[in-house]
Amino acid sequence: MRRSVNLRPSRVDGGLRALSTAANHSVLWMGVAAAMSLTGPRARRAAIRGLLSVAGASALSNAVLKPLFPRRRPPAGTEEFAQRRGLPAPRSSSFPSGHSASAAAFVTGVALEYPAVGAAVAPLGAAVAYSRVHTGVHWPSDVVVGAAVGGVLAWTTRRWWAVRDQEPATLGPDHPAQALAEGDGMVVFVNAGSGAGDDDTRAEVEEHLPRAPIVELDSDGDFGDQIDEVVSARSPGALGVCGGDGTVVTVASAAVRHGLPLAVFPGGTLNHFARDAGVGDVSSTALAVAEGSAELVDLGAVRIDGGAEATFVNTASLGGYPEAVRLRERWESRLGKWPAAAWAMVRVVRSAQPLPMSIDGVDRSVWMLFVGNGRYSPSDQVPMSRPELHRGTLDVRYLRADRRLSRLKLAAAALTGTLGSSHVYVQENVRSLTVEVAGDSVALATDGEVIADGRRFEFRSETERVVIYRKI
16 A cells, blocks of 8 residues: 555556546446447356346445445545545445455456456456555455455356356267268258348358258248258258257258258357257368268157157257247247247246146156256256267256245255255256156147147157267
8 A cells, every 4th residue: 555655646547546436336347248248149148147246246245244344444645645546535344345346256257157258357357456456445455355255256156057168068979971072962951030030150151061052941831841852852962951959950850861961050049059069160060071070969859649759959848938938939029039038938937837747657746847958067057058969868857846835945046056955956867758747738849949739748869869060
């Protein structure tokens, strides 16, 4: 503090005053988060974690620690220092620094999700923390402890909101496929209704695979029938798909039927399968096609009421989620997809009714049930990533409704990061699963789309069923 007092006045003083003022009420961090949210889904997720961390750190430091540990602010010191400081001394306790806690919380929260961006905003956070000493409103120890509080609190968000692993899933053994230079011999199916309606991914596919004809699927007809007609007429050596997960699973099923390898290009909104399988980059997948580099992946299958099987590449679900999908589809033309999805989930949670069923012969009452293709992680929280897609595993999770105060216990476990030890949250890894619903038929959703109603659902994993092009 003495060294800070003895510094000569300079233009830096005004800059640090402005920076310190900008950080009041976390306005600075909200602005940074808004800018980050415009650059992509990963940065948006990092911004949200950063702001949630700021909210927790600010509440802890200002509402709890300051009243518990009252401390006087530093004295004004010399007249020159008082003029240079230019900030009114806050009346609250000096210990700890709320600005420093918020700065460290934001930087740490962002770094957990996106280390490169966290490193980029770290100097800004350090400057905010130092500005509190330079302007004379905090002791250095206030800043150090405040930063520690913010960093630790941001780190603890991992317990109730898992950090998504950016590494792709491990796939099955290598399975060399036909090498198709520039896509010669491949047909790529495109669903123009997937995603945000832009043609960026399609343009990349055309650029990297100029010899592969592009076939646009007609949304008014059955996709499977259209694909079969094209395969019969052209006899391709491989299939490609550019669309969302619903389109991917349709083309993947066709690839299995015709014994052809598959190239996946992300053209949907979320692209869960492409991201998890490590085929999100068009140029890398095109190179794998040219080299014939491919691996095997699992496919999930479900037989409904003893009829024909349906397949899924990500998840199948019963309970509240299919109803939320139906409401979203009804409202999204008026509200947009994301607002419609959020409002649909609120409506479903408020009005959800327990679903009585038998799970492999054991009677249960559940709020909702998920069946994932492959092993998801973490097992004791809401799943965020998929580390494996090749061991014939179904990741089964359900929320029990036959426990007293189950919804309240579920909410408490989710907020405290104790889902793994909660009696209302069940997670199992199995190869097959049979679910029989008591009462009326219920809707089944696969890969985010409602496909059918039924009472008996037989799930199984088709191990290493799809040959997928991936650069090894």
